[in-house]
Amino acid sequence: MGQITLEKVTKKFGNVEVIPPLDLTIHDGEFTVFVGPSGCGKSTLLRLIAGLEDMTSGTLRIDGQDATAIPPAKRGLAMVFQSYALYPHMSVRKNIAFPMRMAGVDQATQNAKIDAAAKALNLTDYLDRRPGQLSGGQRQRVAIGRAIVREPSAFLFDEPLSNLDAALRVGMRLEISELHKKLATTMVYVTHDQVEAMTMADKIVVLRAGHIEQVGSPLELYHTPRNTFVAGFIGSPKMNLIDGAEAEKHDAHTIGIRPEHIDVDAQGGPWQGKVGVAEHLGSDTFFHIHDTGLAETITVRAPGEVSFDHGDTVFLTPRDDKIHRFNAEGLRFS
Amino acid sequence: MATQHSRSAARLMMAPAVILLLGWMLVPLTMTLYFSFKKYLPLRGGDLGWVGFDNYTRFITSSAFWPSIQATLIIVGSVLAITVVLGVLLAILLDQPMWGQGVVRILVIAPFFVMPTVSALVWKNMFMDPVNGLFAHLWNAFGLTPVEWLSQASLTSIVMIVSWQWLPFATLILLTAIQSLDSEQLEAAEMDGAPPLYRFAYITLPHLARAITIVVLIQTIFLLSIFAEILVTTQGSFGTKTLTYLVYQRVLESQNVGLGSAGGVYAVILANIIALFLMRIVGKNLDA
Numbered sequence: 001m002g003q004i005t006l007e008k009v010t011k012k013f014g015n016v017e018v019i020p021p022l023d024l025t026i027h028d029g030e031f032t033v034f035v036g037p038s039g040c041g042k043s044t045l046l047r048l049i050a051g052l053e054d055m056t057s058g059t060l061r062i063d064g065q066d067a068t069a070i071p072p073a074k075r076g077l078a079m080v081f082q083s084y085a086l087y088p089h090m091s092v093r094k095n096i097a098f099p100m101r102m103a104g105v106d107q108a109t110q111n112a113k114i115d116a117a118a119k120a121l122n123l124t125d126y127l128d129r130r131p132g133q134l135s136g137g138q139r140q141r142v143a144i145g146r147a148i149v150r151e152p153s154a155f156l157f158d159e160p161l162s163n164l165d166a167a168l169r170v171g172m173r174l175e176i177s178e179l180h181k182k183l184a185t186t187m188v189y190v191t192h193d194q195v196e197a198m199t200m201a202d203k204i205v206v207l208r209a210g211h212i213e214q215v216g217s218p219l220e221l222y223h224t225p226r227n228t229f230v231a232g233f234i235g236s237p238k239m240n241l242i243d244g245a246e247a248e249k250h251d252a253h254t255i256g257i258r259p260e261h262i263d264v265d266a267q268g269g270p271w272q273g274k275v276g277v278a279e280h281l282g283s284d285t286f287f288h289i290h291d292t293g294l295a296e297t298i299t300v301r302a303p304g305e306v307s308f309d310h311g312d313t314v315f316l317t318p319r320d321d322k323i324h325r326f327n328a329e330g331l332r333f334s
Numbered sequence: 335m336a337t338q339h340s341r342s343a344a345r346l347m348m349a350p351a352v353i354l355l356l357g358w359m360l361v362p363l364t365m366t367l368y369f370s371f372k373k374y375l376p377l378r379g380g381d382l383g384w385v386g387f388d389n390y391t392r393f394i395t396s397s398a399f400w401p402s403i404q405a406t407l408i409i410v411g412s413v414l415a416i417t418v419v420l421g422v423l424l425a426i427l428l429d430q431p432m433w434g435q436g437v438v439r440i441l442v443i444a445p446f447f448v449m450p451t452v453s454a455l456v457w458k459n460m461f462m463d464p465v466n467g468l469f470a471h472l473w474n475a476f477g478l479t480p481v482e483w484l485s486q487a488s489l490t491s492i493v494m495i496v497s498w499q500w501l502p503f504a505t506l507i508l509l510t511a512i513q514s515l516d517s518e519q520l521e522a523a524e525m526d527g528a529p530p531l532y533r534f535a536y537i538t539l540p541h542l543a544r545a546i547t548i549v550v551l552i553q554t555i556f557l558l559s560i561f562a563e564i565l566v567t568t569q570g571s572f573g574t575k576t577l578t579y580l581v582y583q584r585v586l587e588s589q590n591v592g593l594g595s596a597g598g599v600y601a602v603i604l605a606n607i608i609a610l611f612l613m614r615i616v617g618k619n620l621d622a
Contacts, residue, residue, distance in 0.1 A: 050525060052521050052524070052525070072524050072525050073524060073525060073526065073527035073528075074527075077525070078525065079521075079522065079525050081518045081521070081522055082518070083516060083518050085516065085518035085519045085521065085522035086519075087519060087522075087523070087536070087537060087540075088519075088541075089540040089541070089543070098523070098526050098528075098536070099526035099527055102526055102527040102528045102532065103527055146522075146526070150526070
């Protein structure tokens with residue numbers, strides 16, 4: 001079991017309110033991702049759940065029980081840190097054994113659990129090495145191993161992949177997702193990378209300045225962003241947000257259209273502009289279109305290889321049914 | 335990195351410094367060795383010729399020799415133990431965020447700036463004086479008979495004075511080491527269920543191992559040769575005669591340069607034996 005409920009939780013550092021009153025429920029077995037730009041309070045929120053920071057007010061419940069005053073070790077949560085926080089003077093085996101040693105688990109059980117974790121995480125050959133002798137990805141797995149052996153009711157991940165290179169990150173992303181499917185334990189994952197959020201999450205919590213902007217499944221957030229912030233944050237490349245006359249045509253203050261929902265060709269269409277930078281990815285081509293009179297740049301995603309050169313005049317056709325409309329407060333309406 | 339050419343240029347550039355340092359070390363050492371084989375009494379006839387190993391046997395068979403080795407080891411060992419233990423505790427204390435941190439840190443380091451002679455005199459006259467000292471007043475306030483520190487607890491007094499001088503050094507080095515400890519490691523240990531004492535034992539202390547090694551090595555070098563503290567307090571009486579002080583007495587009080595030089599050679603040997611043991615015990619901490 002691992003249901004985590006936050007009720008009117010706030011956090012102040014001195015006079016600065018980092019988390020205004022916030023309510024959130026994370027259901028048992030859910031993979032929840034906190035995502036937002038840096039400084040939005042997502043790590044603080046995770047540390048509040050872990051108990052590494054004290055809440056200024058509010059209640060935290062784990063499986064219905066009030067856990068606000070319970071010390072971190074007793075909450076039954078395991079955390080994987082951004083720096084991995086492995087103990088450098090201990091071997092991998094001792095690192096993984098540490099939480100069990102603290103809990104007074106007997107030696108035979110310890111060994112069995114270490115071997116099982118090492119096997120699951122591909123660490124069997126490295127058990128006697130020190131963390132300093134491992135690569136980034138291996139260290140990451142040791143940190144996860146140390147969390148697994150505790151059999152926590154929920155895992156907390158604090159930007160665990162940000163110290164890895166791009167290729168390794170994709171691999172670890174898959175491994176963590178696999179792990180979640182296998183263990184079916186609640187996981188709370190903090191990241192600033194919306195791609196990680198979209199690919200891993202059952203539920204995404206988008207945060208800005210401590211406020212929850214929207215909670216929903218990845219596709220909910222993609223299809224029906226609640227406001228312009230979520231619209232601009234979720235999806236890659238970013239959604240085009242257009243104000244002014246063009247928006248008024250749709251009776252909105254701002255309209256948003258995703259790059260993949262604009263067709264580009266040389267013949268004709270409602271919008272016209274000049275090609276700036278073209279990014280050829282092979283599977284897709286991203287065009288940054290200038291001089292449209294709508295916004296500074298309009299990003300367009302064309303499937304496959306489309307060859308327009310810098311400076312070419314092109315015509316853009318947005319798909320009307322994919323246009324998102326927002327009012328003056330930036331809120332979605334339809 | 336370096337080409338053949340730049341390597342030989344570097345050697346050439348470094349040569350003056352190396353030669354100077356080598357001379358600095360070799361000249362006194364050879365002079366000591368030279369005199370240790372001579373009967374040389376500056377006020378009683380001067381150079382009286384070669385005597386072989388006479389000085390060495392006389393020095394080691396003197397009744398003052400073994401007590402002096404014992405006193406040296408007790409002082410060095412006790413001061414090391416006190417400064418490392420208190421240094422770790424003080425460093426942890428100073429690492430805590432508190433009001434006036436900067437001033438407090440400077441105050442803690444201050445004893446290190448006081449010259450050994452001065453600090454020993456201050457301790458002797460202001461704290462340990464059995465009539466006017468602060469300790470005497472303290473003892474009187476509780477109706478106790480004041481302790482005559484420098485005669486009744488002479489070694490303890492010296493250890494106290496020297497520890498007070500060296501504590502700031504240990505604290506300073508250990509404080510910088512503690513500040514380099516990744517706070518996420520402590521948090522991880524907290525999440526893993528380690529109570530504060532275990533966090534100290536399993537995370538902080540291993541992290542400090544290297545800094546403690548450095549403190550022990552450097553302090554040993556300096557503590558083996560403490561002199562001023564003894565000269566201005568007990569002058570070697572009441573069992574506080576260290577090997578260094580014995581050498582001083584032989585050369586300057588007995589005016590026997592040959593005998594003192596032999597003692598100096600013994601001091602070098604003792605320092606090397608201790609250094610060897612230390613490197614065996616703690617040296618492995620220095621391998622990264």
